[in-house]
Amino acid sequence: MALPKILQVKDATKVFKIGGLLFGTKLTAVDHANLEVEKEKVLSLVGESGSGKTTLSRMVLGLLKPTSGQILYKGMNIAEIKGRELMRFRKEVQPIFQNPFEAFNPYKKVDRYLLGTALNYEMAKSNKDARKIVEDSLETVGLSLNKVEGRYPHEFSGGELQRVSIARALITNPSMLVADEPVSMVDASTRMSILNILMDLKKSHEMSILYVTHDLDTAYYVSDEIAVMCRGCIIEYGNAEDVLTDPLHPYTKMLLESLPHPDPKLRWKNKIKLAGLEVKEYETAGCKFSKRCPFADEKCLEERPPDVVLKDKSGSQRMVKCWRYGA
C-alpha cells in the first residue's frame, strides 16, 4: 500500500530575471522539477551551491511562486492558497533555517517567539495554555522553558539555538518540516544531536521532512529518499541508500567522490575540474553538467537529456537524467 503523498512537485519551474531593465538575462533556477514526499518520510535535496535547492525549498514553503508548474500540499496548490487555508498551511508546513542567529531577532528574548507562535497560530487561548504547549515542544528537543526563558539569542550556543528553532517549529504541530541546511552552522560535535532529533520527530510526530543540504554524509544518515540537483535540474532521484551506494549520474558520482572521507587511507588520488562561471552553466542547452562531465559528447552539449526511469535492486524506482542510460 502506498503511503499518502504529503507534497507533490509537478513540473515546477522558477525563472529569475537578472540585471538590466531592457537587456537582462534570464536564469532558470529550478527547471521542471518533479518530486514527491510521502508521509513519515525524509526527502533530501542535495547539490552544490547555486544548484537551485534553496529556491525549490522556498517554493515549497510558499515564499516564492513557481513561474510554471504546480506544487501541491495534500492536493492543494500552494501558490493559490488564501485566507484561513493559508493559515492552516503555514501551521502545517514549518521552516527551519540555516543560521539560527539570523532567524531570531537579537533584541528579542527567545521565549517571546515561542509564546508568540503558540498564541498567534491560535494553538492556545491563554498565556497559561501557551506555556504548556511551549514546554512540551521544548521537551521534545531536550530543553525546558525555565532554561530558555528570559534569554537573548546570543546567550545560546549555535546547537542550542538551533534546537530552540526546531522547538518553535513544532509548536503548531506541523505535518511537514522544510529544513534548509539545518546543521551546517552547527559544530561537528553537536551536529548529530540535531539530526537525531529530526529522525525521532519523523516517528514520534509522524512528520515528513524536506532536508536541504550539500552534505551527503548527513543526507545519508537521515533520509529515505534523495534528489540530486545540478544547476536547476533534478538529475538523479531515488531511494537514498541505493543512490548513495550506487550512484548512476556522473554528477552524483563526482559529488560522492569529492566528500572528504574521514579516513587517511581513502585520500583523493585524481584531480577534478572546477566549475566555471555559474551563469554560463545555467545557459547550457543540453545537460547542465556536460561542460564538466568526463563522458560528455556532442549530444550532451546540444540536447536536453531525458528522464530515464530504472528499477533498483531494492525494487524502488530511480530517475536519472542522463543520455548514458537510455534513448
Add this chain to the structure above:
Amino acid sequence: MNNILEVENLKAYYLLKTVSGVIAAKVHAVDGVSLTIKSGEIVGIAGESGCGKSTLAKAMYGWIAPPLQIFEGSVFYDVGDKKINILKADEEGLRRIWWNIVSYIPQGSMDVLNPTMRIKDHFFNVIKFHSENFDKEEAEKTVLKHLDELGLPREVLTSFPHQLSGGMKQRVVIALATILGCNVIIADEPTTALDVMVQRGILQLLTDIQKKLNCSIILITHDMGVHAQITDRIAIMYAGKIVEMGPTDRIFEDPQQPYTKFLISSLPRIGDKSKKTSIGGRPPSLIKPPKGCRFHPRCPLATEICREVEPPLVKVNHEHYASCHLLR
C-alpha cells in the same frame, strides 16, 4: 628535516575591561600551547568552535591587537641564518616577516577583498608593501606567472570581487597569500562556507602550492574529513589546550583521548546506518576553565583524579602525544 616554526608554552588571553579600564575577566583562549612545525609538512589543528584555534593562529602570525595579549611564551621562526621571535618583532620586522616568511589566510577571507578595487590592484599592493623595490611591469609578469601556475583564469585580474563566486574569491586570496613565496601558510577554516566540490578544489590548490614552494601549511578546521584528506599531523585542541597530537593515520586509527575518540566516532559515513551520538554538554567557559582535566565535565570516563589534577601531555608512541589520566 629542520623545524621552521617553534611555539613554546604560548599563553594568549583576551582581557575584557570595564569602561573605567579595570580588568573584568580574562579569557584563557590559548593556555600553554607548545607546537613545532617541520619544513614541508601540513599540520592540522582541530577542535570545536571556541576552543582557541583561531586565537592560536593569530598569535602564531604575530597579529596581536587588544583585547588579545600575550602573557607567556614565544613563537620562533627559522629564517635561514637565525631564529626570530615574531612576538618581539617591531613594525618593520613584522613587515619583513609577513607574507615573505609567513602568510595568513584568515577565516571568512573571501570577504577581505576590497570591493572597490580590482583584483590586480590587490596583488600590486601586496608586492609594493612587502618587497624592497617595486616595478609595475615586473610585478604584472610575476602575478600572471603565479596565476597560470595555480590554474586560475587570467580574467580575474580585471574583475572586481563581487563578480567572482565564493570559491573563486577564496582561490584568489590563496594566490595573494602566496605571491611572495612564503615558508609557512596559516590557513584558518579556508573551506568552511564552501560546498564539497569547491572545497576539494581549494584543498587541491593548497597541496599544489605546498609542493611548489615546499612550504609548511598549518590548516585550521573543525572538519575531520578535511584533516584526514591532506594533513600529515593533527593537533586536537580543547578549551585552549592541545589534548592530543600525532601523525594523521595514528590519530584516526588509534585515538587516545576520550574527546578525540568522540570527534572521530561521531562522524556520519555513507554505508554506515548505525546511530551516532554527540558529546553531551557544551565546551567550558574559558574565563574560568574547570580545574583538573578541562574535558572532565563532559567525559564519561572521568574519575576523582580528573577533577583535581591536570593531566600532562605524555608520549604514547613515536610522535604521538595525548593528555589523559587513563593513559598512565
